[in-house]
Amino acid sequence: MSRATREAYRDSLLPLLKRHSDLMCLDSDTGLFNADHATAAGDQYLNLGIAEQNLLGVAAGMAACGRVPFVNTMAAFATSRALETIKVDIAYNRLPVRIMATHGGLAAGHLGPTHQALEDLAVMRVLPSMTVVVPADAAATEAFVDQSLNLPGPLYVRLGRKPTPELPAAPPPVIGQAQTLREGGDVVFACCGPYPVLACLAAADVLAQQGIGATVLNMHTLRPFDTQTLVAAARPAALVVTLEEHWRGGGLGGAVAETLAEAAPTRVLRLGMPDQFVDEVGNQEHLVAHYDLTAERVVRAVRTALDTEARPGKTDRKELIS
Amino acid sequence: MNATPVLERTSLASAAARIRSHVVDMCAGPEGGHLGGALSCADVLAALYFSVLNVDPRRPDDPDRDRFLLSKGHAAVGLYAALAERGFFPVGELAGYGRPGSRLMGHPVRAVPGVELPTGSLGHGLALGCGFALAARYAGRSARSFVLLGDGELQEGSVWEAAIAAVSLRLDRLVAVVDRNGLQLTGPTDAIAPMEPLADRWRGFGWAVREVGGHDPDELAAHLDCAPWEPGKPSVLIARTVKGQGLPFLAGRSASHYVTLSPRNHARAVRGLRAAEDAA
Numbered sequence: 001m002s003r004a005t006r007e008a009y010r011d012s013l014l015p016l017l018k019r020h021s022d023l024m025c026l027d028s029d030t031g032l033f034n035a036d037h038a039t040a041a042g043d044q045y046l047n048l049g050i051a052e053q054n055l056l057g058v059a060a061g062m063a064a065c066g067r068v069p070f071v072n073t074m075a076a077f078a079t080s081r082a083l084e085t086i087k088v089d090i091a092y093n094r095l096p097v098r099i100m101a102t103h104g105g106l107a108a109g110h111l112g113p114t115h116q117a118l119e120d121l122a123v124m125r126v127l128p129s130m131t132v133v134v135p136a137d138a139a140a141t142e143a144f145v146d147q148s149l150n151l152p153g154p155l156y157v158r159l160g161r162k163p164t165p166e167l168p169a170a171p172p173p174v175i176g177q178a179q180t181l182r183e184g185g186d187v188v189f190a191c192c193g194p195y196p197v198l199a200c201l202a203a204a205d206v207l208a209q210q211g212i213g214a215t216v217l218n219m220h221t222l223r224p225f226d227t228q229t230l231v232a233a234a235r236p237a238a239l240v241v242t243l244e245e246h247w248r249g250g251g252l253g254g255a256v257a258e259t260l261a262e263a264a265p266t267r268v269l270r271l272g273m274p275d276q277f278v279d280e281v282g283n284q285e286h287l288v289a290h291y292d293l294t295a296e297r298v299v300r301a302v303r304t305a306l307d308t309e310a311r312p313g314k315t316d317r318k319e320l321i322s
Numbered sequence: 323m324n325a326t327p328v329l330e331r332t333s334l335a336s337a338a339a340r341i342r343s344h345v346v347d348m349c350a351g352p353e354g355g356h357l358g359g360a361l362s363c364a365d366v367l368a369a370l371y372f373s374v375l376n377v378d379p380r381r382p383d384d385p386d387r388d389r390f391l392l393s394k395g396h397a398a399v400g401l402y403a404a405l406a407e408r409g410f411f412p413v414g415e416l417a418g419y420g421r422p423g424s425r426l427m428g429h430p431v432r433a434v435p436g437v438e439l440p441t442g443s444l445g446h447g448l449a450l451g452c453g454f455a456l457a458a459r460y461a462g463r464s465a466r467s468f469v470l471l472g473d474g475e476l477q478e479g480s481v482w483e484a485a486i487a488a489v490s491l492r493l494d495r496l497v498a499v500v501d502r503n504g505l506q507l508t509g510p511t512d513a514i515a516p517m518e519p520l521a522d523r524w525r526g527f528g529w530a531v532r533e534v535g536g537h538d539p540d541e542l543a544a545h546l547d548c549a550p551w552e553p554g555k556p557s558v559l560i561a562r563t564v565k566g567q568g569l570p571f572l573a574g575r576s577a578s579h580y581v582t583l584s585p586r587n588h589a590r591a592v593r594g595l596r597a598a599e600d601a602a
Binding site for chain 1: 385389432438439440443445446448449450451452453454455456457458460461479480483484486487490491
């Protein structure tokens, strides 16, 4: 089974609009809502055109007057182009605007770096009052849309574009609580988003056969960050590996490194996009493999780190910093 | 004409004079302030707060109130003066402006009673105003939303994004005022980024447009009171103003943009305001 998280968002929002007359769906001509969806949403749906700053400003104005807008935009444009609007008009005022950002990470695929968002999590998670979530599949998306009804402040949801695989069945994730998908004592994998979480689960399976136990934490909420679960898992472990569809700075890896440096110093390896813009055509799956955001990469990183730990002085620096 | 407009004129003009007097006093404080742009819009603020806006300082959260946004948030000293004079907070608090511990920051913040949303980063107000107007329509309220823009601020592209949206959404309870003083921080707006023919530009976007002199609060109020001027269209009043209006030694000069008045210049300013008032 695979389903696009952005479609899961749309399909779960439509019935909510019917039940809650204060909800709005504001679009920036993303095409996520077709004519039938728009008809179903009635006057609670508005397409405001290709103008992200205005879109988020209008959403803030409506939220200040008691409405709860869900804003359809693309992650790259919301968090870079309209960042100041999000900071000043939404986060500063703690307004309940839901920024539903599609094409997160490498999901824009062949559309290229202008449409890819590899900085969004770093940018969003430093804003006071902002809640930041990365659902790893359609079911998680539905759960987060539902839970957002009880969230008084702003919310950033990083969604995908095309269908992505669903996670193995687990209780629905809860905003703010890391999801422990596997338990093992030797290493901890902290990850978020569809492909990274699946890669870490697969890596844990491989390592288990080699006698290395891995805890897999789906850190779907980057803010507020569940430091308690992370610290408890990291304390007994020799190594924490983070994996995300994001540049290596400031995102999930940044959150994990900051947290552990203060609360439970543990060796942290941050795996993510190398320090470059995507330079070749490919869909999301291709790019994820091409830039090695894979189970094999995680296994290799763990083996190298544990081996060098056992034999100090033989650190493969290239491997550690790549 | 009966006697009422005369009384209103007296009252609005004196409200504007009191706003100017507070602005000058605040700009003599330790941090100074955006003097020129606060004085250029003082008559607009007087018209809004003492005639046009349906607001009640005793019930600042009344859901049926009109909403006002100072998009040119750097004119905060003008807004603070207007709000205090209108009774949203004690006039005595203005003396704290710019001093450590005061809530009266250099740009309006929500902690100040009567401020709807913080502003100051330019180009944000009109989109927020669209949101206010839309929300009022959805709630079935007849309240109007007013946004005061600076003319230099019109260089921000987001203003025009919102101008397009307001027309497309037929937000005829949205009213913008452009404080057309012609000057920005470093010189004439039209030398830095030509904006004329300004009325045609707004008209071309689909707004109902009027252009008036910006220093007769009575006339300003008359126009703003009867907006919307054309059914289904948002309204914009282009108020031709003078930066630093009321201070002979600074009026019409971009040097008036941000000023910390020395005691000597503060005294000059007070004398200038008095002379301007006597001449009126």
